[in-house]
Amino acid sequence: MTRYIVGRLLQTIPVLWGASLIVFLLIRLIPGDAATVLLGSDATPENTEALREQLGLNEPIVVQYWHWLVKVLQGDLGVSIQTRAPVFETLMGKFGNTLILTMAAMVIAAVVGVSAGVVSATKRHSVFDRVAMVIALFGNSMPAFWLGLILVLTLGLGLGWFPTGGMYSLRGDGGLGDLLRHLILPAITLASVTTALVARMVRSSMLEVLNQDYMTTARGKGLTNRTTIWRHGFRNALLPVVTVLGLQFGYLLGGAVVTETVFVWPGIGLMTFTAIGTRDVPVIQGAILMTATSFVLINLVVDLAYAYLDPRIKYS
Amino acid sequence: MKRSTTSKARLTRRALLMQGSAIALVAACAPAVTSSPSPAASAGPSAAPAAGAGTPKVGGTFAYASNVDVAPLIPGSTATVAHQRILSMMYEGLVTQDLHDTKNSAVAEKPWLAESWDISPDGLQYTFKLRQNVKFHDGTPFDADAVKVNFERATLTTSPHYDKTVAGLSAKIFNYVAKGEAVDKYTWRYTLKSPVGEFIRLLADRVILMVSPAALQKYGPAGIVDHPIGTGPFKFVQRVAGQKIELAKNAEYWGGAPKLDKVIMTIIPDAQARLAALRSGEIDFVTEMDPDQAATYRADANVSVVFNPSPMTWVWMLNNRQGPTTNKKVRQALNYAWNRNALVKDLLLDLAAPAIAPAAPSHPASPPTHAQYTYDPEKAKKLLAEAGYANGFSMTLAYGDRGANDQVNTLIQSDFRKIGVDVKLEKMEYAAFLSMFSKGLPDQYGAGQTFWATSAHLGQWLETVFSSQFQPPKGNNRTWYSSAEVDRLLDEARPISDPKKSAEAYRKVLDVVMEDAPWVWFYHDKNPMAVRKRVRGLDITSSPFFDLQPVWVDA
Numbered sequence: 002m003t004r005y006i007v008g009r010l011l012q013t014i015p016v017l018w019g020a021s022l023i024v025f026l027l028i029r030l031i032p033g034d035a036a037t038v039l040l041g042s043d044a045t046p047e048n049t050e051a052l053r054e055q056l057g058l059n060e061p062i063v064v065q066y067w068h069w070l071v072k073v074l075q076g077d078l079g080v081s082i083q084t085r086a087p088v089f090e091t092l093m094g095k096f097g098n099t100l101i102l103t104m105a106a107m108v109i110a111a112v113v114g115v116s117a118g119v120v121s122a123t124k125r126h127s128v129f130d131r132v133a134m135v136i137a138l139f140g141n142s143m144p145a146f147w148l149g150l151i152l153v154l155t156l157g158l159g160l161g162w163f164p165t166g167g168m169y170s171l172r173g174d175g176g177l178g179d180l181l182r183h184l185i186l187p188a189i190t191l192a193s194v195t196t197a198l199v200a201r202m203v204r205s206s207m208l209e210v211l212n213q214d215y216m217t218t219a220r221g222k223g224l225t226n227r228t229t230i231w232r233h234g235f236r237n238a239l240l241p242v243v244t245v246l247g248l249q250f251g252y253l254l255g256g257a258v259v260t261e262t263v264f265v266w267p268g269i270g271l272m273t274f275t276a277i278g279t280r281d282v283p284v285i286q287g288a289i290l291m292t293a294t295s296f297v298l299i300n301l302v303v304d305l306a307y308a309y310l311d312p313r314i315k316y317s
Numbered sequence: 318m319k320r321s322t323t324s325k326a327r328l329t330r331r332a333l334l335m336q337g338s339a340i341a342l343v344a345a346c347a348p349a350v351t352s353s354p355s356p357a358a359s360a361g362p363s364a365a366p367a368a369g370a371g372t373p374k375v376g377g378t379f380a381y382a383s384n385v386d387v388a389p390l391i392p393g394s395t396a397t398v399a400h401q402r403i404l405s406m407m408y409e410g411l412v413t414q415d416l417h418d419t420k421n422s423a424v425a426e427k428p429w430l431a432e433s434w435d436i437s438p439d440g441l442q443y444t445f446k447l448r449q450n451v452k453f454h455d456g457t458p459f460d461a462d463a464v465k466v467n468f469e470r471a472t473l474t475t476s477p478h479y480d481k482t483v484a485g486l487s488a489k490i491f492n493y494v495a496k497g498e499a500v501d502k503y504t505w506r507y508t509l510k511s512p513v514g515e516f517i518r519l520l521a522d523r524v525i526l527m528v529s530p531a532a533l534q535k536y537g538p539a540g541i542v543d544h545p546i547g548t549g550p551f552k553f554v555q556r557v558a559g560q561k562i563e564l565a566k567n568a569e570y571w572g573g574a575p576k577l578d579k580v581i582m583t584i585i586p587d588a589q590a591r592l593a594a595l596r597s598g599e600i601d602f603v604t605e606m607d608p609d610q611a612a613t614y615r616a617d618a619n620v621s622v623v624f625n626p627s628p629m630t631w632v633w634m635l636n637n638r639q640g641p642t643t644n645k646k647v648r649q650a651l652n653y654a655w656n657r658n659a660l661v662k663d664l665l666l667d668l669a670a671p672a673i674a675p676a677a678p679s680h681p682a683s684p685p686t687h688a689q690y691t692y693d694p695e696k697a698k699k700l701l702a703e704a705g706y707a708n709g710f711s712m713t714l715a716y717g718d719r720g721a722n723d724q725v726n727t728l729i730q731s732d733f734r735k736i737g738v739d740v741k742l743e744k745m746e747y748a749a750f751l752s753m754f755s756k757g758l759p760d761q762y763g764a765g766q767t768f769w770a771t772s773a774h775l776g777q778w779l780e781t782v783f784s785s786q787f788q789p790p791k792g793n794n795r796t797w798y799s800s801a802e803v804d805r806l807l808d809e810a811r812p813i814s815d816p817k818k819s820a821e822a823y824r825k826v827l828d829v830v831m832e833d834a835p836w837v838w839f840y841h842d843k844n845p846m847a848v849r850k851r852v853r854g855l856d857i858t859s860s861p862f863f864d865l866q867p868v869w870v871d872a
Contacts, residue, residue: 033748037755039388040486041397043771045781046756046790048485055481084558085389085542091558153593165593171380171561171581171600262587265594267560275386275559275586280748 005316006301013297020293021286025069028282029062035082035280056082069286078290079283083276088287092269096254096291098168099261099268101180103253105188110195111246117196118203118242122211123230133200140197149190149263156186166265187264191257195249202245206238213237239310247303251296371853373576377870379852380581381602382591386559389542392526393471393483396771398861401523402604403562403582405862407454408526408547411445411464411505412517416864417856422626423679423774424860426521430459430548431505440512440814447503451571453529454552461499466530468497478533483524489777490519512812514819515776522772523862550575550866560584576854576869595620595847601870602855603847608668614847623857626670627844628677628773631725632836633714633764638797640712642763646704648834652690653697655732661840664728668845672838674827679859681776681816682823687831697736709737712763716742717750722766725839740764757789758796765795768842774860776823780807783830798835 036052037044053059057068072079078088117137121130157165163186169175170183210216211234219233220226258270265271269288276284308314387400392408394400411431414424428434431445451459469476471487472494484491493516496508509516529546536544545553550572551564564580583600585591588607594600596617604625606614615622635642635651642648657671670678674685701707714730716722723744730740740763745753754765772778781792784807785799803826810822848855851871855863 031746031749033746033750033752037752038748040395040482041400041771042751042755042767042769043396043793044486044755045792048482048488049755050790051481051485081558083386083388084556085539086556086558094557095559150589153589158593158596161597164599165597166585166590167583167594167599171583172378263590265583265585265587265590267557271586272559278748279386 002316006305009301009304013294016297017290017293020289021070021073022066024286024289025066025282026062028277028280028285033280034058035282038279039083069283073290078287081276081281081284083279083281083284088283091284092272092287092291095267095269095272096295098266099254099257099270102184102187102191102257102261102266102268103250105184106191106195106253106257107246107250109188109192110199110249113192114196114199115203115242117200119207119230119235121200121204122207125208130204134204137197137200140193141201143193145190145193145257145259146263148193149187149260152186152190153263166263168267187260187266190264191253191260195246195253198245198249199242202242203238206241207234210234210238236310240307243303243306243310247299247306251299254292254295254299371871373854373867374869374871375576376578377576377872378579378581379577379602379865379868379870380583380600381604382585382594382600383582384584384586384588384591384605386584387562390545390553390556390562391542392528392547393480393486393524396486396524398771399604401771402862403564404526404545405523405549406551406564406580406865407545407549407553408528409549410520410523410526411447412521414521414858414860414862416858416860416862417867418858419856422859423681424858426517430527434517436814440514440812441509443507443509443516444500445505445507447505448571449503451548452569453527453532453548454546454567455529455532457529457531457546459527459548460502461505462502463527463530464505465497465499466533467525467527470528470533471525472497478538480538487524489772489781490516490522490524493519512814514810514812514814516814518775519777522775550864551580554579570866572866575866577865580865595849598849601849601852604861606845606847608666608845611666611668611845614845619850620847621850622845622847625844625846625857625861626677626679626859627842627861628679628859629768629842629844630672630675630677630773631669631766631768631839631842632672632675633729633766633839634758634796634836635764635834636712636758636760636762636796637799637835638758639760640763641704641706641710642712644704644706645833646700647706647710648837649690650697650700650704650736651733651738651837652834653693653700654736654738655729655837655839656692658692659732660725660728664724665840669840669842672840674831675782675836675838676779676827677773677841679774680778680823680827681774681820682779682827685824685827685831687828690831690834694732694736701736701738706737709739711739711741713741713743713761714764714766715750715754715758715762716744716766717747717754718744719747726766729837729839754795755789755793757794764837767795771861776810776819779823779826779830780811783807783826783835796835798830798833800829800833803829803833 036049036056036058040048040052080087081091117133121133124130153165156162164170164183168183169179173179216229216234219229258274261268261271273285273288308316383399385399387403388395390404392404409430411429412426413429415427418424430448430451432448433446435444447461453459466478470478470480471483472491473479493509493513494507495510498506500506527548532544532546533541550567550570552567554563554565556562561581561583566575566578568574585594588610591603592610592613595603611622614620635648637643661669661671673689674683676683714726716726726742730742733740758765781787782794783798783803784794785804788794788797806826806829810819810826813819813822853869853871854867857863
């Protein structure tokens with residue numbers, strides 16, 4: 002098992018290196034650089050050249066990449082071209098914010114999605130089943146920016162129940178209550194697609210399991226309906242659901258750009274998005290490294306979870 | 318020629334400023350201005366409702382939204398409006414724009430960290446009497462030595478604080494300067510290479526703001542960005558990259574402690590999110606809005622829409638070096654070929670004014686005496702035929718993806734098609750566009766669409782965009798326009814210091830430019846901004862900057 006994990010972790014190194022190289026080259030291939038954006042439209046080419054020299058942007062691309070790589074290996078992600086703030090510290094803060102939002106969304110997706118899916122499967126063709134599946138279809142097809150805006154307009158501006166954006170109130174002094182109030186709308190928005198996906202997945206997976214012989218056996222043994230469904234049915238239906246949740250989790254950690262933009266949630270997605278606009282290469286690179294790392298790690302956790310859920314799966 | 322303000326005048330300035338009208342004082346050094354009628358009908362500036370009315374309240378927070386994050390908080394590192402806005406709350410220069418001058422379409426300059434100045438009769442020596450008892454936020458006294466350190470930061474390559482970027486951006490001022498020297502502790506003198514009539518106005522242009530010399534020494538060029546220390550009404554508290562910048566009141570401010578406790582600039586890239594944040598009361602002020610949102614802002618009883626007619630003019634810069642647009646008649650034809658009403662009323666919902674000239678109404682040379690172009694497709698066709706393009710021609714327009722450019726450009730495209738000019742629109746990502754365009758319009762494009770930001774209120778701006786000496790890489794004449802007459806007139810205008818005569822001299826330049834029509838000029842942005850009605854004492858002038866020192870927020 003340990004060997005398997007170490008092997009998997011070693012595999013991440015070429016993945017991360019490859020990702021960093023591709024992103025670095027792509028950013029350099031598109032025209033326009035940080036110095037131009039930073040100085041604004043009034044600057045002359047002479048001004049831009051001076052700044053480019055200051056920032057080391059006039060060196061050959063291979064040299065620039067080498068400098069960056071050497072620093073990264075020493076644990077230094079460099080400083081942002083836009084703000085000159087250290088990239089690692091800046092991104093860790095943003096990553097933490099995205100993690101909070103993503104966890105909240107995953108909790109909503111898991112609780113609501115799984116419950117709806119299980120109930121729908123056990124009460125197939127009931128009113129609940131039909132209504133839940135229509136809502137799921139709706140949730141799956143609604144673009145996040147639309148749902149986000151509707152929530153802002155109704156619950157935020159209309160009823161004034163929730164703040165319209167940000168993570169903490171600008172005038173308050175923060176605190177958990179303030180955070181939770183700011184968290185609810187973006188978390189619901191972000192969770193919508195995943196919840197719908199999970200609900201539909203759980204339902205179809207459960208339906209398959211419910212017809213299996215071992216379910217009849219379990220009932221025949223005299224187990225209660227609840228125990229049969231949750232211990233024998235749900236656990237066996239869980240495998241594909243875990244895969245979906247894991248992938249979605251990794252995917253959302255990479256930055257829910259749209260949700261973060263609509264709700265001004267200061268996460269890694271919004272940061273990466275603006276960094277691309279300003280050609281802030283160190284920030285983009287740092288964000289990609291962080292995202293890729295978390296994605297690989299989450300995939301590993303999902304794979305390990307399989308072994309726990311299904312004793313037939315063994316890693317060696 | 319001698320010009321100075323008396324100490325008596327200084328005493329009254331503060332009081333005048335509090336009332337939001339310091340015009341009388343600076344009338345002596347004010348440029349020629351045109352008074353503007355009511356803001357709704359024209360591009361005139363407007364004050365926030367009930368500005369200055371009510372009982373001032375001490376304390377509270379003023380939060381405003383910026384659509385972009387800004388560069389390091391150190392003066393001279395960029396020339397973008399968002400950056401200079403937050404900088405000028407912490408840092409100040411010798412001269413400033415009068416940010417309470419809401420009556421004129423062009424704000425005047427007034428003494429600031431220098432309380433007065435003398436100009437030698439030959440126009441070469443500018444001697445500044447510095448304000449005493451001014452302290453930087455770190456307690457360092459402001460004096461001529463501080464001015465020297467900041468001057469050397471931009472000009473002396475051997476100075477430990479020399480910064481190439483600052484040097485590049487301030488070259489438009491310091492290229493004229495032969496020498497800067499401290500005459501005594503509170504007297505500073507610039508000696509120019511040749512007379513520059515607009516020198517004071519150039520100094521007010523926010524590139525040169527005073528940084529604490531002790532802080533420069535202590536933190537060095539890399540560390541200073543985390544310790545922005547100036548003399549301004551607000552002090553730096555913290556910055557969260559991509560999120561917000563927080564400032565606190567400078568209780569020891571030489572001009573009197575600000576009423577606000579805190580100023581927060583929060584970064585909200587999305588226009589809808591800015592709108593929601595303002596309407597919910599999370600923020601007090603939005604400086605950028607999409608024209609189609611103005612109605613929603615206006616409908617909110619707690620919000621006022623105010624106008625800040627910026628010096629920006631939206632233009633297509635035509636290729637004066639290659640293709641059919643090298644012919645003057647073609648360029649004139651294009652200026653006659655587009656429908657003013659359709660663009661400004663129907664599309665831009667009156668939130669802009671049709672451009673009268675390539676320079677905005679707030680420009681010292683405005684209004685030009687040259688007859689204005691009107692919508693006259695027949696005349697345009699005639700001019701095209703005379704130029705040998707009776708059957709029209711085709712060209713490509715390059716433009717960046719920021720702002721409401723698509724709709725504007727499509728409308729113009731359809732107008733031009735009516736006179737036989739087929740325009741292919743080539744939209745580029747903003748950074749890519751700017752990088753290409755700032756090097757000068759490449760031959761394959763007939764035009765590039767752009768607007769001008771921070772320095773467009775200067776007479777000198779005409780020089781940087783139309784002088785043949787200022788073609789890239791040296792300057793911003795990106796359209797490759799070249800006119801011996803314009804060059805000569807610019808040389809004549811530069812040394813004139815009398816504001817009226819200077820304006821006349823620059824007007825001659827503008828008249829020639831209008832005749833030659835190197836650009837097509839479309840509209841002047843009225844730049845609508847939205848402010849919550851609880852904000853008091855905020856003056857919106859024709860400058861994109863504002864002074865928060867006298868502002869307070871009602872509970």
